[in-house]
Amino acid sequence: MDLFVINRYDGFEENEIKNQESLHLERLRQRIEERKKAQASQKNLNKQSNNEVIHDNKQGQSDEVITIKSTSKVDDSIAEKSKEIPEIKSYKSNEYKKSTTEFKVLGSHDFEKKPKVERVLPYWLSHAISVSKNLQTLTCNVEEQDWLNKTLKETLLSEGVTQLFPVQEQVIPFILQEHSLPSILWPQDVCVSAPTGSGKTLSFVLPIIQILMNDVGHHIRALIVLPVQELAAQVAKVFRKYCTNTGLKVGLLSGSTPWHKEQQQILKHTESLGWISIVDIIVCTAGRLVEHLQNTEGFSLKHLKFLVIDEADRIMDNIQNDWLYHMYKHIKLDDQATNKIAQLNWEFITNRRAPPHKLLFSATLSPDPELLEQWGLFQPKLFSVSPISDSLDKSLMKKYTTPDELKEQFVVCAAEEKPLLLYNFLIEENWDKVLVFTNSAQSAHRLTVLLNVWAKERKKVAELSSALDRSSRETVLKKFNLSEINVIISTDALARGIDIPHCNYVISYDPPKNIKTYIHRVGRTGRAGNIGNAVTVLLQNQIQMFKEMIQSGGKSDITQIEFQPEKLSNLIEGYQVAIQATKHTINDEINTKVRKSIELKRGPKSKSRKRKHNDIKK
Structure with a gap:
Protein backbone atom coordinates (compact mmCIF):
# COMPACT_ATOMS: atom_id res chain seq x y z
CA MET A 1 0.00 0.00 0.00
CA ASP A 2 1.38 3.37 -0.97
CA LEU A 3 1.99 5.83 1.85
CA PHE A 4 1.34 8.78 -0.41
CA VAL A 5 -1.25 9.20 -3.13
CA ILE A 6 0.14 11.04 -6.09
CA ASN A 7 -2.32 12.87 -8.31
CA ARG A 8 -0.74 14.20 -11.42
CA TYR A 9 -1.57 17.71 -12.53
CA ASP A 10 -3.15 17.88 -15.94
CA GLY A 11 -3.94 21.63 -16.04
CA PHE A 12 -7.74 21.37 -16.14
CA GLU A 13 -8.39 22.69 -12.60
CA GLU A 14 -6.48 25.88 -13.24
CA ASN A 15 -8.59 26.54 -16.31
CA GLU A 16 -11.76 25.90 -14.32
CA ILE A 17 -10.68 28.36 -11.61
CA LYS A 18 -9.94 31.00 -14.23
CA ASN A 19 -13.33 30.42 -15.82
CA GLN A 20 -15.07 30.78 -12.46
CA GLU A 21 -13.21 34.01 -11.71
CA SER A 22 -14.14 35.44 -15.08
CA LEU A 23 -17.77 34.50 -14.48
CA HIS A 24 -17.73 36.24 -11.09
CA LEU A 25 -16.19 39.33 -12.61
CA GLU A 26 -18.75 39.36 -15.38
CA ARG A 27 -21.61 39.09 -12.91
CA LEU A 28 -20.10 41.88 -10.83
CA ARG A 29 -19.84 44.12 -13.89
CA GLN A 30 -23.46 43.39 -14.75
CA ARG A 31 -24.61 44.29 -11.25
CA ILE A 32 -22.63 47.53 -11.35
CA GLU A 33 -24.13 48.45 -14.71
CA GLU A 34 -27.62 47.58 -13.49
CA ARG A 35 -27.18 49.76 -10.40
CA LYS A 36 -25.92 52.65 -12.50
CA LYS A 37 -28.94 52.37 -14.77
CA ALA A 38 -31.26 52.15 -11.77
CA GLN A 39 -29.71 55.31 -10.33
CA ALA A 40 -30.06 57.09 -13.67
CA SER A 41 -33.72 56.15 -13.93
CA GLN A 42 -34.32 57.32 -10.35
CA LYS A 43 -32.69 60.69 -11.16
CA ASN A 44 -34.96 61.07 -14.20
CA LEU A 45 -37.94 60.43 -11.96
CA ASN A 46 -36.79 63.12 -9.51
CA LYS A 47 -36.34 65.65 -12.32
CA GLN A 48 -39.90 65.04 -13.54
CA SER A 49 -41.22 65.93 -10.07
CA ASN A 50 -40.18 69.60 -10.67
CA ASN A 51 -37.89 69.79 -7.60
CA GLU A 52 -40.75 69.09 -5.19
CA VAL A 53 -40.24 67.23 -1.95
CA ILE A 54 -42.08 63.89 -1.95
CA HIS A 55 -43.92 63.27 1.29
CA ASP A 56 -44.26 59.88 2.95
CA ASN A 57 -47.44 57.90 2.44
CA LYS A 58 -48.99 57.39 5.86
CA GLN A 59 -50.56 54.07 4.80
CA GLY A 60 -47.20 52.36 4.49
CA GLN A 61 -46.91 52.62 0.73
CA SER A 62 -43.31 53.81 1.04
CA ASP A 63 -42.18 50.25 1.58
CA GLU A 64 -43.28 49.24 -1.91
CA VAL A 65 -40.78 49.18 -4.75
CA ILE A 66 -41.24 51.89 -7.36
CA THR A 67 -41.37 50.45 -10.85
CA ILE A 68 -40.71 52.62 -13.83
CA LYS A 69 -42.64 51.98 -17.02
CA SER A 70 -40.44 52.22 -20.04
CA THR A 71 -40.85 51.43 -23.70
CA SER A 72 -37.25 50.34 -24.07
CA LYS A 73 -36.17 46.75 -23.64
CA VAL A 74 -33.23 47.83 -21.48
CA ASP A 75 -35.53 49.36 -18.84
CA ASP A 76 -37.72 46.22 -18.87
CA SER A 77 -34.70 44.05 -18.19
CA ILE A 78 -33.67 46.34 -15.35
CA ALA A 79 -37.11 46.06 -13.76
CA GLU A 80 -37.11 42.26 -14.10
CA LYS A 81 -33.59 41.83 -12.72
CA SER A 82 -34.30 44.23 -9.87
CA LYS A 83 -36.80 41.68 -8.60
CA GLU A 84 -34.15 38.98 -8.69
CA ILE A 85 -31.44 41.07 -6.99
CA PRO A 86 -32.45 42.03 -3.42
CA GLU A 87 -29.64 44.61 -3.16
CA ILE A 88 -31.22 46.80 -5.82
CA LYS A 89 -34.61 46.56 -4.17
CA SER A 90 -33.27 47.68 -0.80
CA TYR A 91 -31.20 50.36 -2.51
CA LYS A 92 -34.29 51.74 -4.26
CA SER A 93 -36.40 51.72 -1.14
CA ASN A 94 -33.65 53.41 0.88
CA GLU A 95 -33.19 56.05 -1.81
CA TYR A 96 -36.92 56.68 -1.76
CA LYS A 97 -37.00 57.06 2.02
CA LYS A 98 -34.03 59.43 2.02
CA SER A 99 -35.55 61.58 -0.68
CA THR A 100 -38.85 61.77 1.18
CA THR A 101 -37.65 62.39 4.72
CA GLU A 102 -34.08 63.64 5.03
CA PHE A 103 -32.96 65.71 2.06
CA LYS A 104 -34.23 68.94 0.62
CA VAL A 105 -33.95 69.40 -3.08
CA LEU A 106 -31.90 72.50 -3.86
CA GLY A 107 -33.48 75.10 -6.03
CA SER A 108 -36.38 77.19 -4.82
CA HIS A 109 -35.53 77.23 -1.10
CA ASP A 110 -33.15 79.75 0.50
CA PHE A 111 -31.04 78.75 3.48
CA GLU A 112 -30.80 81.25 6.37
CA LYS A 113 -27.73 81.58 8.60
CA LYS A 114 -28.34 80.20 12.05
CA PRO A 115 -28.22 82.81 14.82
CA LYS A 116 -25.16 82.67 17.07
CA VAL A 117 -25.87 81.17 20.47
CA GLU A 118 -24.72 83.54 23.19
CA ARG A 119 -23.52 82.14 26.48
CA VAL A 120 -25.46 83.57 29.41
CA LEU A 121 -23.50 84.70 32.46
CA PRO A 122 -24.47 83.72 36.00
CA TYR A 123 -26.65 86.24 37.78
CA TRP A 124 -23.90 87.54 40.10
CA LEU A 125 -21.58 88.23 37.14
CA SER A 126 -24.21 90.04 35.09
CA HIS A 127 -25.52 92.11 38.03
CA ALA A 128 -22.36 93.65 39.46
CA ILE A 129 -22.21 96.68 41.73
CA SER A 130 -20.81 99.51 39.64
CA VAL A 131 -17.75 101.34 41.00
CA SER A 132 -16.59 104.73 39.77
CA LYS A 133 -13.01 105.06 38.55
CA ASN A 134 -12.91 108.83 39.00
CA LEU A 135 -10.17 109.53 41.54
CA GLN A 136 -10.17 113.32 41.17
CA THR A 137 -13.46 114.14 42.91
CA LEU A 138 -13.52 112.06 46.11
CA THR A 139 -16.53 112.40 48.39
CA CYS A 140 -15.93 109.79 51.13
CA ASN A 141 -14.34 111.67 54.03
CA VAL A 142 -12.58 109.35 56.51
CA GLU A 143 -13.64 111.27 59.63
CA GLU A 144 -17.33 111.19 58.66
CA GLN A 145 -17.60 107.40 58.26
CA ASP A 146 -19.31 105.92 61.33
CA TRP A 147 -18.66 102.34 60.18
CA LEU A 148 -14.89 102.85 60.43
CA ASN A 149 -13.10 102.12 63.73
CA LYS A 150 -11.62 105.08 65.61
CA THR A 151 -8.15 103.50 65.78
CA LEU A 152 -8.11 102.92 62.02
CA LYS A 153 -9.29 106.47 61.40
CA GLU A 154 -6.35 107.83 63.39
CA THR A 155 -3.90 105.62 61.50
CA LEU A 156 -5.35 106.68 58.14
CA LEU A 157 -5.12 110.37 59.02
CA SER A 158 -1.54 109.95 60.27
CA GLU A 159 -0.68 108.43 56.87
CA GLY A 160 -2.24 111.41 55.10
CA VAL A 161 -5.35 109.54 53.92
CA THR A 162 -8.32 111.86 54.33
CA GLN A 163 -10.56 110.53 51.55
CA LEU A 164 -11.37 106.95 50.58
CA PHE A 165 -11.32 105.87 46.94
CA PRO A 166 -14.59 104.72 45.29
CA VAL A 167 -13.71 101.01 45.45
CA GLN A 168 -12.91 101.34 49.17
CA GLU A 169 -16.12 103.26 49.77
CA GLN A 170 -18.14 100.40 48.23
CA LYS A 340 -20.28 61.43 57.53
CA ILE A 341 -23.84 62.54 56.86
CA ALA A 342 -24.90 64.84 59.69
CA GLN A 343 -28.45 65.33 60.91
CA LEU A 344 -30.06 68.52 59.70
CA ASN A 345 -31.21 70.14 62.95
CA TRP A 346 -30.81 73.40 64.86
CA GLU A 347 -27.72 72.20 66.73
CA PHE A 348 -26.00 71.29 63.46
CA ILE A 349 -26.84 74.67 61.89
CA THR A 350 -25.72 76.78 64.85
CA VAL A 385 -15.79 99.53 37.31
CA SER A 386 -17.32 98.35 34.00
CA PRO A 387 -21.01 97.78 33.23
CA ILE A 388 -21.89 94.12 32.76
CA SER A 389 -24.37 92.68 30.25
CA ASP A 390 -26.23 89.38 30.58
CA SER A 391 -24.24 87.74 27.80
CA LEU A 392 -20.65 86.59 28.03
CA ASP A 393 -20.05 87.50 24.37
CA LYS A 394 -21.17 91.08 24.94
CA SER A 395 -19.75 91.34 28.43
CA LEU A 396 -17.62 94.37 29.12
CA MET A 397 -16.05 92.67 32.09
CA LYS A 398 -13.44 91.16 29.83
CA LYS A 399 -12.66 94.66 28.58
CA TYR A 400 -10.12 95.97 31.03
CA THR A 401 -10.12 99.49 32.37
CA THR A 402 -7.34 101.92 33.19
CA PRO A 403 -7.45 105.14 35.25
CA ASP A 404 -8.65 108.32 33.58
CA GLU A 405 -5.40 109.99 34.64
CA LEU A 406 -3.35 107.62 32.48
CA LYS A 407 -2.40 108.78 28.97
CA GLU A 408 -1.64 105.84 26.65
CA GLN A 409 0.34 106.22 23.39
CA PHE A 410 2.44 104.20 20.96
CA VAL A 411 5.32 105.03 18.63
CA VAL A 412 6.51 103.22 15.49
CA CYS A 413 10.15 102.91 14.43
CA ALA A 414 12.63 100.47 12.88
CA ALA A 415 14.35 97.84 15.03
CA GLU A 416 17.74 99.58 14.82
CA GLU A 417 16.13 102.89 15.87
CA LYS A 418 14.69 101.62 19.18
CA PRO A 419 17.76 102.46 21.33
CA LEU A 420 17.99 105.89 19.69
CA LEU A 421 14.31 106.57 20.36
CA LEU A 422 14.61 105.50 24.00
CA TYR A 423 17.68 107.72 24.47
CA ASN A 424 15.77 110.62 22.89
CA PHE A 425 12.93 110.24 25.42
CA LEU A 426 15.21 109.90 28.44
CA ILE A 427 17.94 112.43 27.65
CA GLU A 428 16.79 114.84 24.94
CA GLU A 429 13.23 115.21 26.28
CA ASN A 430 14.42 114.73 29.89
CA TRP A 431 11.89 112.15 31.05
CA ASP A 432 12.42 111.35 34.73
CA LYS A 433 11.17 108.53 37.04
CA VAL A 434 10.81 106.15 34.08
CA LEU A 435 10.08 102.42 34.15
CA VAL A 436 11.13 100.55 30.97
CA PHE A 437 9.83 97.02 30.30
CA THR A 438 11.56 94.37 28.20
CA ASN A 439 10.56 90.77 27.49
CA SER A 440 13.69 89.07 28.85
CA ALA A 441 16.26 89.47 31.62
CA GLN A 442 19.09 89.33 29.08
CA SER A 443 17.61 92.20 27.07
CA ALA A 444 17.07 94.23 30.26
CA HIS A 445 20.70 93.79 31.32
CA ARG A 446 22.10 94.67 27.87
CA LEU A 447 19.93 97.79 27.67
CA THR A 448 20.97 98.86 31.19
CA VAL A 449 24.66 98.61 30.33
CA LEU A 450 24.14 100.54 27.08
CA LEU A 451 22.27 103.42 28.70
CA ASN A 452 24.74 103.73 31.59
CA VAL A 453 27.63 103.93 29.11
CA TRP A 454 25.78 106.27 26.76
CA ALA A 455 24.05 108.60 29.23
CA LYS A 456 27.05 108.62 31.62
CA GLU A 457 26.26 111.06 34.44
CA ARG A 458 23.10 112.55 32.93
CA LYS A 459 20.82 109.69 34.04
CA LYS A 460 21.27 106.92 36.58
CA VAL A 461 19.92 103.65 35.14
CA ALA A 462 19.42 100.41 37.10
CA GLU A 463 18.28 96.90 36.22
CA LEU A 464 15.42 95.07 37.96
CA SER A 465 14.83 91.49 36.85
CA SER A 466 14.78 87.89 38.04
CA ALA A 467 18.56 87.80 37.56
CA LEU A 468 18.92 89.82 40.79
CA ASP A 469 18.29 88.48 44.27
CA ARG A 470 15.52 89.86 46.45
CA SER A 471 17.68 92.20 48.53
CA SER A 472 19.18 93.75 45.39
CA ARG A 473 15.71 94.34 43.94
CA GLU A 474 14.56 96.00 47.16
CA THR A 475 17.61 98.27 47.11
CA VAL A 476 16.87 99.35 43.53
CA LEU A 477 13.23 100.18 44.37
CA LYS A 478 14.26 102.11 47.46
CA LYS A 479 16.77 104.22 45.51
CA PHE A 480 14.17 104.84 42.78
CA ASN A 481 11.69 106.13 45.38
CA LEU A 482 14.40 108.44 46.75
CA SER A 483 15.19 109.69 43.19
CA GLU A 484 18.73 108.31 43.44
CA ILE A 485 17.87 106.24 40.35
CA ASN A 486 16.09 107.89 37.41
CA VAL A 487 15.35 104.90 35.17
CA ILE A 488 14.58 101.24 35.91
CA ILE A 489 14.91 98.62 33.17
CA SER A 490 12.67 95.73 34.19
CA THR A 491 11.05 92.52 33.05
CA ASP A 492 7.40 91.63 33.66
CA ALA A 493 8.31 90.32 37.13
CA LEU A 494 7.60 93.87 38.33
CA ALA A 495 4.50 94.37 36.22
CA ARG A 496 1.95 93.11 38.74
CA GLY A 497 0.74 94.85 41.84
CA ILE A 498 4.00 96.51 42.94
CA ASP A 499 3.34 100.08 44.04
CA ILE A 500 6.10 102.40 42.79
CA PRO A 501 5.37 105.91 44.09
CA HIS A 502 5.81 108.84 41.72
CA CYS A 503 6.49 106.80 38.58
CA ASN A 504 5.85 109.30 35.80
CA TYR A 505 6.43 107.23 32.65
CA VAL A 506 6.15 103.58 31.59
CA ILE A 507 7.83 102.58 28.32
CA SER A 508 7.25 99.15 26.82
CA TYR A 509 10.54 98.80 24.93
CA ASP A 510 9.36 95.35 23.82
CA PRO A 511 5.60 95.11 23.17
CA PRO A 512 3.59 93.07 25.69
CA LYS A 513 2.60 89.53 24.74
CA ASN A 514 -1.06 89.85 25.75
CA ILE A 515 -3.62 92.37 26.96
CA LYS A 516 -3.26 91.37 30.62
CA THR A 517 0.47 92.06 30.58
CA TYR A 518 -0.19 95.42 28.91
CA ILE A 519 -2.74 96.42 31.57
CA HIS A 520 -0.39 95.54 34.42
CA ARG A 521 2.57 97.30 32.78
CA VAL A 522 0.81 100.60 32.24
CA GLY A 523 -0.74 100.26 35.69
CA ARG A 524 2.61 101.07 37.32
CA THR A 525 1.97 104.75 36.55
CA GLY A 526 -1.10 106.94 36.94
CA ARG A 527 -1.82 105.41 40.36
CA ALA A 528 -3.91 106.87 43.19
CA GLY A 529 -5.16 109.78 41.09
CA ASN A 530 -1.72 110.92 39.87
CA ILE A 531 -1.02 111.74 36.22
CA GLY A 532 0.80 109.01 34.28
CA ASN A 533 2.06 108.36 30.76
CA ALA A 534 2.50 105.00 29.02
CA VAL A 535 4.28 104.55 25.67
CA THR A 536 4.64 101.31 23.68
CA VAL A 537 7.45 101.05 21.10
CA LEU A 538 6.39 99.07 18.01
CA LEU A 539 7.91 97.88 14.77
CA GLN A 540 5.97 98.32 11.54
CA ASN A 541 4.91 94.65 11.44
CA GLN A 542 3.67 94.78 15.05
CA ILE A 543 1.11 97.57 14.65
CA GLN A 544 -1.84 95.46 13.52
CA MET A 545 -1.33 92.81 16.20
CA PHE A 546 -1.00 95.49 18.89
CA LYS A 547 -4.20 97.25 17.80
CA GLU A 548 -6.12 93.97 17.78
CA MET A 549 -4.84 93.19 21.26
CA ILE A 550 -5.87 96.62 22.54
CA GLN A 551 -9.32 96.34 20.95
CA SER A 552 -9.82 92.92 22.57
CA GLY A 553 -9.47 94.73 25.89
CA GLY A 554 -12.11 97.29 24.97
CA LYS A 555 -9.70 100.17 24.32
CA SER A 556 -9.43 102.20 21.14
CA ASP A 557 -8.28 105.67 22.24
CA ILE A 558 -4.52 105.07 22.07
CA THR A 559 -2.83 107.75 19.97
CA GLN A 560 0.40 107.55 17.97
CA ILE A 561 3.42 109.72 18.72
CA GLU A 562 4.93 111.36 15.65
CA PHE A 563 8.66 112.10 15.83
CA GLN A 564 11.16 113.68 13.49
CA PRO A 565 13.75 111.21 12.11
CA GLU A 566 16.28 114.06 12.01
CA LYS A 567 16.40 114.01 15.82
CA LEU A 568 17.59 110.42 15.78
CA SER A 569 20.19 110.94 13.07
CA ASN A 570 22.07 113.31 15.37
CA LEU A 571 22.43 110.52 17.95
CA ILE A 572 23.97 107.88 15.67
CA GLU A 573 27.60 108.82 16.27
CA GLY A 574 27.29 108.64 20.05
CA TYR A 575 25.33 105.41 19.78
CA GLN A 576 28.09 103.70 17.77
CA VAL A 577 30.67 104.58 20.40
CA ALA A 578 28.36 103.41 23.21
CA ILE A 579 27.55 100.10 21.53
CA GLN A 580 31.24 99.22 21.19
CA ALA A 581 31.82 100.01 24.86
CA THR A 582 28.77 97.91 25.76
CA LYS A 583 30.17 94.90 23.89
CA HIS A 584 33.47 95.15 25.77
CA THR A 585 31.67 95.47 29.11
CA ILE A 586 29.44 92.45 28.51
CA ASN A 587 32.40 90.37 27.26
CA ASP A 588 34.33 91.27 30.40
CA GLU A 589 31.36 90.19 32.53
CA ILE A 590 31.14 86.87 30.70
CA ASN A 591 34.87 86.24 31.10
CA THR A 592 34.65 87.07 34.80
CA LYS A 593 31.79 84.61 35.31
CA VAL A 594 33.64 81.89 33.41
CA ARG A 595 36.78 82.49 35.48
CA LYS A 596 34.82 82.31 38.74
CA SER A 597 33.05 79.10 37.70
CA ILE A 598 36.40 77.50 36.81
CA GLU A 599 37.86 78.55 40.16
CA LEU A 600 34.87 77.07 41.99
CA LYS A 601 35.29 73.76 40.17
CA ARG A 602 39.04 73.61 40.73
CA GLY A 603 38.98 74.89 44.29
CA PRO A 604 38.27 71.66 46.24
CA LYS A 605 40.52 69.58 43.95
CA SER A 606 43.47 71.93 44.30
CA LYS A 607 43.11 71.89 48.10
CA SER A 608 43.02 68.10 48.20
CA ARG A 609 46.11 67.96 45.99
CA LYS A 610 47.96 70.32 48.33
CA ARG A 611 47.01 68.14 51.30
CA LYS A 612 48.28 65.00 49.55
CA HIS A 613 51.49 66.81 48.63
CA ASN A 614 52.02 67.89 52.24
CA ASP A 615 51.29 64.36 53.51
CA ILE A 616 53.90 62.93 51.16
CA LYS A 617 56.49 65.44 52.42
CA LYS A 618 55.75 64.44 55.99
Missing part, protein backbone atom coordinates in the same frame (compact mmCIF):
# COMPACT_ATOMS: atom_id res chain seq x y z
CA VAL A 171 -16.29 97.26 49.36
CA ILE A 172 -15.34 98.00 52.99
CA PRO A 173 -18.90 98.71 54.28
CA PHE A 174 -20.20 95.63 52.44
CA ILE A 175 -17.67 93.31 54.14
CA LEU A 176 -18.36 94.85 57.56
CA GLN A 177 -22.11 94.49 57.05
CA GLU A 178 -21.79 90.81 56.09
CA HIS A 179 -19.92 90.04 59.33
CA SER A 180 -22.45 91.90 61.47
CA LEU A 181 -25.15 89.33 60.63
CA PRO A 182 -25.90 86.26 62.83
CA SER A 183 -23.34 83.47 62.58
CA ILE A 184 -25.76 81.07 60.86
CA LEU A 185 -25.86 83.47 57.90
CA TRP A 186 -22.55 82.97 56.16
CA PRO A 187 -21.05 86.10 54.54
CA GLN A 188 -21.21 86.44 50.78
CA ASP A 189 -17.86 86.09 49.03
CA VAL A 190 -16.52 89.19 47.27
CA CYS A 191 -14.90 89.65 43.84
CA VAL A 192 -13.42 93.02 42.89
CA SER A 193 -12.36 93.97 39.36
CA ALA A 194 -10.85 97.46 39.37
CA PRO A 195 -7.93 99.25 37.67
CA THR A 196 -4.44 99.15 39.10
CA GLY A 197 -3.75 101.89 41.63
CA SER A 198 -7.42 102.27 42.58
CA GLY A 199 -6.95 101.30 46.23
CA LYS A 200 -7.78 97.58 46.21
CA THR A 201 -5.24 96.72 48.95
CA LEU A 202 -6.85 98.90 51.63
CA SER A 203 -10.23 97.51 50.55
CA PHE A 204 -9.39 94.24 52.29
CA VAL A 205 -6.78 95.41 54.82
CA LEU A 206 -9.10 97.76 56.74
CA PRO A 207 -12.17 95.49 57.16
CA ILE A 208 -10.06 92.44 58.12
CA ILE A 209 -8.24 94.41 60.83
CA GLN A 210 -11.45 95.97 62.15
CA ILE A 211 -13.22 92.59 62.43
CA LEU A 212 -10.28 90.67 63.95
CA MET A 213 -9.12 93.33 66.42
CA ASN A 214 -12.13 92.65 68.66
CA ASP A 215 -11.18 88.98 69.14
CA VAL A 216 -7.42 88.55 69.45
CA GLY A 217 -6.44 84.90 69.98
CA HIS A 218 -3.78 82.30 69.25
CA HIS A 219 -4.94 81.17 65.82
CA ILE A 220 -4.31 82.14 62.21
CA ARG A 221 -7.54 83.82 61.13
CA ALA A 222 -6.62 85.65 57.93
CA LEU A 223 -4.60 84.33 54.99
CA ILE A 224 -3.57 86.58 52.09
CA VAL A 225 -2.12 84.76 49.06
CA LEU A 226 -0.09 86.63 46.42
CA PRO A 227 1.82 85.54 43.31
CA VAL A 228 5.32 87.01 43.93
CA GLN A 229 7.64 87.81 46.85
CA GLU A 230 7.81 91.57 46.24
CA LEU A 231 4.04 91.96 46.27
CA ALA A 232 3.74 89.80 49.40
CA ALA A 233 6.31 91.96 51.20
CA GLN A 234 4.48 95.11 50.13
CA VAL A 235 1.08 93.89 51.39
CA ALA A 236 2.60 92.65 54.67
CA LYS A 237 4.09 96.10 55.20
CA VAL A 238 0.65 97.71 54.74
CA PHE A 239 -0.93 95.26 57.21
CA ARG A 240 1.74 95.94 59.86
CA LYS A 241 1.29 99.69 59.43
CA TYR A 242 -2.47 99.59 60.05
CA CYS A 243 -2.28 96.93 62.80
CA THR A 244 -0.59 99.49 65.05
CA ASN A 245 -2.40 99.77 68.43
CA THR A 246 -4.74 96.87 67.59
CA GLY A 247 -2.95 93.91 69.21
CA LEU A 248 -2.87 92.01 65.91
CA LYS A 249 0.36 90.54 64.56
CA VAL A 250 1.31 89.83 60.96
CA GLY A 251 3.57 87.10 59.56
CA LEU A 252 5.22 86.89 56.13
CA LEU A 253 5.85 83.55 54.40
CA SER A 254 7.44 84.20 51.03
CA GLY A 255 10.83 82.51 51.04
CA SER A 256 12.63 85.80 51.64
CA THR A 257 13.84 84.49 55.02
CA PRO A 258 15.16 81.01 55.91
CA TRP A 259 12.71 78.22 56.62
CA HIS A 260 13.39 77.80 60.35
CA LYS A 261 13.15 81.57 60.95
CA GLU A 262 9.71 81.68 59.34
CA GLN A 263 8.58 78.86 61.64
CA GLN A 264 9.86 80.73 64.70
CA GLN A 265 8.08 83.91 63.59
CA ILE A 266 4.62 82.32 63.33
CA LEU A 267 4.51 79.40 65.84
CA LYS A 268 5.38 78.69 69.48
CA HIS A 269 5.11 75.51 71.53
CA THR A 270 3.65 75.67 75.06
CA GLU A 271 3.28 72.97 77.70
CA SER A 272 -0.40 73.68 78.35
CA LEU A 273 -1.73 74.41 74.85
CA GLY A 274 0.85 72.74 72.63
CA TRP A 275 1.49 74.55 69.36
CA ILE A 276 -0.05 78.02 69.19
CA SER A 277 0.13 80.74 66.57
CA ILE A 278 2.01 83.92 67.38
CA VAL A 279 0.43 85.80 64.46
CA ASP A 280 -3.20 86.48 63.53
CA ILE A 281 -2.65 87.38 59.87
CA ILE A 282 -0.37 85.62 57.39
CA VAL A 283 0.71 87.08 54.05
CA CYS A 284 2.30 84.46 51.82
CA THR A 285 3.09 83.24 48.34
CA ALA A 286 1.29 80.14 47.10
CA GLY A 287 4.32 77.88 46.86
CA ARG A 288 5.60 78.74 50.36
CA LEU A 289 2.14 78.09 51.81
CA VAL A 290 2.13 74.51 50.52
CA GLU A 291 5.58 73.88 52.01
CA HIS A 292 4.42 74.96 55.47
CA LEU A 293 1.17 73.00 55.22
CA GLN A 294 3.09 69.82 54.47
CA ASN A 295 6.21 70.20 56.61
CA THR A 296 5.64 72.62 59.52
CA GLU A 297 4.39 70.95 62.68
CA GLY A 298 1.56 72.83 64.37
CA PHE A 299 0.77 75.01 61.34
CA SER A 300 -3.04 75.06 61.24
CA LEU A 301 -5.67 76.93 59.24
CA LYS A 302 -8.66 75.32 60.98
CA HIS A 303 -9.75 78.66 62.46
CA LEU A 304 -9.33 80.65 59.24
CA LYS A 305 -11.91 83.42 58.91
CA PHE A 306 -10.65 85.28 55.81
CA LEU A 307 -9.02 84.04 52.62
CA VAL A 308 -7.80 86.85 50.34
CA ILE A 309 -6.46 86.16 46.85
CA ASP A 310 -4.79 89.25 45.39
CA GLU A 311 -3.97 89.22 41.66
CA ALA A 312 -6.48 86.36 41.46
CA ASP A 313 -6.27 85.90 37.69
CA ARG A 314 -2.53 85.20 37.78
CA ILE A 315 -2.92 82.73 40.63
CA MET A 316 -5.73 81.03 38.67
CA ASP A 317 -3.56 80.76 35.56
CA ASN A 318 -0.55 79.40 37.44
CA ILE A 319 -1.58 77.47 40.55
CA GLN A 320 1.76 76.63 42.19
CA ASN A 321 1.95 73.12 43.62
CA ASP A 322 -1.85 72.97 43.51
CA TRP A 323 -1.96 75.06 46.69
CA LEU A 324 -5.74 75.48 46.55
CA TYR A 325 -6.27 71.72 46.76
CA HIS A 326 -3.89 71.35 49.73
CA MET A 327 -5.44 74.30 51.56
CA TYR A 328 -9.02 73.06 51.08
CA LYS A 329 -7.93 69.61 52.21
CA HIS A 330 -6.34 71.13 55.32
CA ILE A 331 -9.33 73.27 56.39
CA LYS A 332 -11.99 70.73 55.39
CA LEU A 333 -14.79 70.42 57.95
CA ASP A 334 -14.91 67.31 60.14
CA ASP A 335 -18.04 65.85 58.54
CA GLN A 336 -16.61 66.51 55.07
CA ALA A 337 -13.31 64.83 55.95
CA THR A 338 -15.04 61.67 57.24
CA ASN A 339 -17.85 61.74 54.63
CA ASN A 351 -22.52 74.84 65.60
CA ARG A 352 -21.40 74.26 62.02
CA ARG A 353 -18.14 76.07 61.29
CA ALA A 354 -18.44 78.47 58.37
CA PRO A 355 -15.90 78.30 55.53
CA PRO A 356 -13.43 81.21 55.28
CA HIS A 357 -14.79 84.39 53.75
CA LYS A 358 -13.17 84.60 50.29
CA LEU A 359 -12.13 87.96 48.84
CA LEU A 360 -10.80 87.99 45.24
CA PHE A 361 -9.07 91.08 43.84
CA SER A 362 -7.57 91.76 40.42
CA ALA A 363 -7.32 94.39 37.72
CA THR A 364 -7.94 91.69 35.09
CA LEU A 365 -10.39 89.32 36.77
CA SER A 366 -11.60 86.67 34.32
CA PRO A 367 -15.38 86.47 33.70
CA ASP A 368 -15.14 82.81 32.73
CA PRO A 369 -17.50 80.93 35.10
CA GLU A 370 -15.51 77.72 34.60
CA LEU A 371 -12.34 79.36 35.97
CA LEU A 372 -14.18 81.01 38.85
CA GLU A 373 -15.84 77.72 39.76
CA GLN A 374 -12.60 76.33 41.22
CA TRP A 375 -12.72 78.86 44.06
CA GLY A 376 -15.98 77.42 45.42
CA LEU A 377 -17.49 80.87 45.99
CA PHE A 378 -20.50 81.20 48.28
CA GLN A 379 -23.21 83.54 46.91
CA PRO A 380 -20.53 85.87 45.49
CA LYS A 381 -20.93 89.60 44.99
CA LEU A 382 -19.05 91.36 42.21
CA PHE A 383 -17.76 94.95 42.33
CA SER A 384 -16.64 96.21 38.93
